[in-house]
Amino acid sequence: MEVSSDLNRSASSSQRSRRRRDEGEKRVIRVAAPQMGNTDIPPDDGHTWRKYGQKAILGSNYPRGYYRCTHQKLYQCPAKKQVQRLDDNPHFFEVIYHGDHTCHMSSTAPLFPPLPPSANAIPMDLQLGGFSGSSSTNPVVVGSGSSASAARYDVIEYPVEEMAAAMFNPGTSNTGTIDMIFPRSKEGK
DNA sequence: CCCATTTGACCATG
DNA sequence: CATGGTCAAATGGG
Numbered sequence: 002m003e004v005s006s007d008l009n010r011s012a013s014s015s016q017r018s019r020r021r022r023d024e025g026e027k028r029v030i031r032v033a034a035p036q037m038g039n040t041d042i043p044p045d046d047g048h049t050w051r052k053y054g055q056k057a058i059l060g061s062n063y064p065r066g067y068y069r070c071t072h073q074k075l076y077q078c079p080a081k082k083q084v085q086r087l088d089d090n091p092h093f094f095e096v097i098y099h100g101d102h103t104c105h106m107s108s109t110a111p112l113f114p115p116l117p118p119s120a121n122a123i124p125m126d127l128q129l130g131g132f133s134g135s136s137s138t139n140p141v142v143v144g145s146g147s148s149a150s151a152a153r154y155d156v157i158e159y160p161v162e163e164m165a166a167a168m169f170n171p172g173t174s175n176t177g178t179i180d181m182i183f184p185r186s187k188e189g190k
Numbered sequence: 191c192c193c194a195t196t197t198g199a200c201c202a203t204g
Numbered sequence: 205c206a207t208g209g210t211c212a213a214a215t216g217g218g
Contacts, residue, residue, distance in 0.1 A: 049194095051193090051194065051195080052194080052195060052196080053195095053209095053210070053211075054196090054197090054209070054210060054211080055196080055197085056207095056208065056209070056210095058207085058208075059206085059207065059208085065208085065209095067209070067210075069210095071193085071194080072193080072194095
């Protein structure tokens with residue numbers, strides 16, 4: 002693209018982005034891309050996400066996907082979702098959730114799979130810490146230094162085997178067993 | 191027909 | 205200045 006011609010674009014002087022502070026909830030979740038057919042489809046957490054943009058990130062060889070709640074959710078669900086594939090491990094997705102979900106899924110709520118007994122076997126060794134100058138092995142780096150408000154970082158790693166298999170539920174909605182797989186990490190807000 | 195997706199450009203921030 | 209983030213409109217598909 003390199004500086005193409007400028008298209009006449011009506012400029013709506015609408016200054017988006019209202020407040021730029023407070024409310025700093027970031028949840029970094031790492032998921033593995035399904036080894037089946039499509040290895041490029043990010044997992045769903047049970048909500049509809051509407052892609053609202055894609056941008057390449059410096060330091061990564063892959064673009065980042067920006068998702069937001071869809072339709073009606075756009076009116077109350079401040080939940081946003083960011084999906085970025087690791088440049089070292091294209092088979093892994095780094096999903097960053099921020100905001101709280103308020104949407105509800107009536108009946109048939111396909112969510113996470115029944116997490117197998119096997120322990121988490123996610124090889125995060127490699128060179129995950131080889132970002133741009135960070136020497137830490139863990140992505141939990143929030144050393145801004147300057148006016149760094151309390152930014153909470155929750156890194157949860159869970160393998161995404163075949164969530165697609167846990168799609169619809171036959172018969173009654175007595176899924177029961179499926180609860181929030183997410184461990185504690187409850188926000189006191 | 192409707193909605194989700196896509197691309198570009200712009201802005202705000204550090 | 206650079207980067208990241210969001211919006212905005214247009215198009216295609218279901």
